[in-house]
Amino acid sequence: MRMILASNNAHKAAELSAILSGLGVETLTLRESGYHSDPEETGTTFAENAYIKAKSLFDISGEAVIADDSGLMVDALGGAPGVYSARYAGEGANDAENNKKLLKNLENTPDGERGAAFVSSICAILPDGRVLRAEGRCPGVILREAAGENGFGYDPLFYMPELHKTFAEMSEEEKNAVSHRARALREFSRIFTEEMRK
Ligand code: IMP
Numbered sequence: 001m002r003m004i005l006a007s008n009n010a011h012k013a014a015e016l017s018a019i020l021s022g023l024g025v026e027t028l029t030l031r032e033s034g035y036h037s038d039p040e041e042t043g044t045t046f047a048e049n050a051y052i053k054a055k056s057l058f059d060i061s062g063e064a065v066i067a068d069d070s071g072l073m074v075d076a077l078g079g080a081p082g083v084y085s086a087r088y089a090g091e092g093a094n095d096a097e098n099n100k101k102l103l104k105n106l107e108n109t110p111d112g113e114r115g116a117a118f119v120s121s122i123c124a125i126l127p128d129g130r131v132l133r134a135e136g137r138c139p140g141v142i143l144r145e146a147a148g149e150n151g152f153g154y155d156p157l158f159y160m161p162e163l164h165k166t167f168a169e170m171s172e173e174e175k176n177a178v179s180h181r182a183r184a185l186r187e188f189s190r191i192f193t194e195e196m197r198k
Contacts, residue, residue: 002026003124004033006057006067011152016068018176019185023192027066035061041083046070046121047133049083058125068181070120072154074102074142076109085153095153099146102157106142114142118158118167118180122188132191136183140167151175 003025005013010029017027030037039056043049046069053067071085081088081102089097106114117139124132138160146156148168155167160178167175176182 001064002028003064003066004028004030004035004057004061006030006037006053006065008038009152012068012070012181015172015176015179015181016066016185018172019182019189020066023189025192030057033061033063041069043069044083046083046119047123047135050121050123050133051131054123054125054131062127064124064127066122066124068120068122068184070118070180072102072116072118072158074106074114074116076113076115077105080105099154099157102142102154103144106144116140116142116158118154120180120184122181122184124188124192126195130195132188132195134184134188134191136180136185136187138178138180138183 003020005016005027007013008030013029020027035057037057037060039052041049041052043052049069050067053069054065057065057067071082073079073082087093089101117137120136122134140158140160143157143159143166148156148166150170151168158167163178167179
C-alpha cells in the first residue's frame with residue numbers, strides 16, 4: 001500500500017518513512033504527492049490535531065494517509081509547550097527561538113525537577129475510511145544548554161539519562177529505536193497489521 005504523509009517537515013517525514021518501510025508501506029511526502037493540505041491545528045490534544053491533518057488530506061486525495069502530531073510536554077511547565085511546541089515562541093518561530101524560550105522559562109527550575117516527555121500521536125486513514133490511531137511517549141529531562149547537532153526541534157535540549165545522550169547526539173538509527181514517534185509507530189504497526197487481516 002502507498003500512504004501519503006500529511007507533513008511538510010522533512011525530518012519527521014524521514015523518520016516516519018524509515019520505520020514504515022519495514023511494514024511494506026511505501027510512503028510519499030506531501031510534496032511528492034502533489035497535493036496541498038495545511039489545515040489549522042485547532043485541536044487541544046495531539047490526537048485531535050493528528051486527526052485534523054489526516055482527515056484534511058484524506059478528503060482532498062481519497063488515498064491512504066498518515067499524520068503525526070507531536071510535541072514536548074514539560075512537567076514543571078504544566079505540560080507546556082504541548083500542542084504549541086512548533087510555535088512556542090510565536091507564530092512562525094524557528095527551533096532556536098523555541099529552544100531559547102524553553103530555557104528561559106526553566107531558568108529557575110532545579111535539576112531534579114526538569115522532567116519532560118516527547119509525545120507522538122499518529123492517525124492514519126485507509127482508502128475505505130477506516131481510522132487507525134496510536135500514541136507513543138518518550139521520557140527524558142531538559143538540559144540547561146544545548147548539546148548535539150543532529151535531529152530538529154527540541155532535540156539538543158532533550159536528554160535521555162539511560163543513554164547518556166540528547167536526541168541531537170544520537171544517530172538517526174539510535175533516535176528511531178527509542179523516540180516517541182518510533183514508539184507510536186510500533187504501536188501503529190501492530191494495529192495496522194491486525195486491520196490488514198480483517
Ligand atoms: P507538529 O508538526 O505540529 O507535530 O509540531 C511538532 C513540534 O514539536 C516540532 O516543531 C518540534 O518543535 C517538536 N517536536 C516534535 N517531535 C520532535 C522531535 O522528535 N524532536 C524535537 N522536537 C520535536
